[in-house]
Amino acid sequence: MNNISFTFPSSPILSSYNSYKSHGGYCDKDNLPANCLGNDDNATFTPYCECTQVVVLxxxxxxxMTLIDNVGISSLNHPIHLHGFSFYVMHIHQNLTRDQMFTVSEVEEFLSTWEFEESDEASSTNMTVPPLKDTISVPSNGFVIVRFKADNPGSWLMHCHFEWHMSVGMMMVFKVEGTVSSRPPGFPECGNFDLLDESTAAA
Structure with a gap:
């Protein structure tokens, strides 16, 4: 998501966000590690970018949010699920007449006009009584526009419901500021388990 493959942090985000952040452990599209610099939203191929993507609200x-399918595999829709909230589905759009994927620039142009020729596209907009959901299927060669109110403080995962897509990082976290229950005294922050090296194992 945002050309970033999600990696889980060594400690739970909910209980150790500040300490992990102080070590540069999180990223977003405006704060990327060196291996992610140079990514182009409109490029056919972008360098592999891996980090713990957290968007603070x-x-x-x-x-x-505008969720765009940029895989281009015919008939492969992505079921995107958001924890902690329900969202309004404002618009669903699918291109039925060409093989090319939508670029971010094309979607931005659409957002500025909010109209396409119905004869060329499969399109549906509901601004009056949009359906409320927590999972939406992003169509192949298409995109979905959703809205939600960030009224539930905490750290919430958004991800594709295909497990193999999750395993390669098709997910991200929204961290909503606000009053959250304090961590119990002495509650461990945990961390990565380091395997024994050969010298330690031999001893």
Whole structure:
């Protein structure tokens, strides 16, 4: 998501966000590690980018997301699920007449006009009573526009429900600021388990 493959942190985000962040453990599209620099949203191929993507929101922010299929595999839709919230489905759009994927620039142009020729596209917009869901199928060669109110403080995962897509990082976290229950005294932050090296194992 955002050309970033998600990797899990060594400690739970909910209980150790600040300490992990102080070591540069998190990223977002504006704060990328060196291996991610140079990614182009409109490029056919981008360098592999891997980090723990966390987008910080303020409580009660209104969030609009555009979820774009940039895989281009015919008939492969992505079931995207958001924990912690339900979202309004504002628009679903699928290109039925060409093989090329939508680029970010094309979707941005669409957002500025919010209209396509119905004769060329499969399109559906509901601005009056949009359906409320927590999972949406992003169509192949298409995109979905959703909105939600960030009124539930905490750290919430958004991911594709195909397990093999999750395993390669098709997920991200929204961290909503606000009052969250304090961590119990002495609650461990955990961390990565380091395997014994050969010298230690021999001893």
């Amino acid at each position: 303020q409580q009660n922010d209104i969030v609009q």
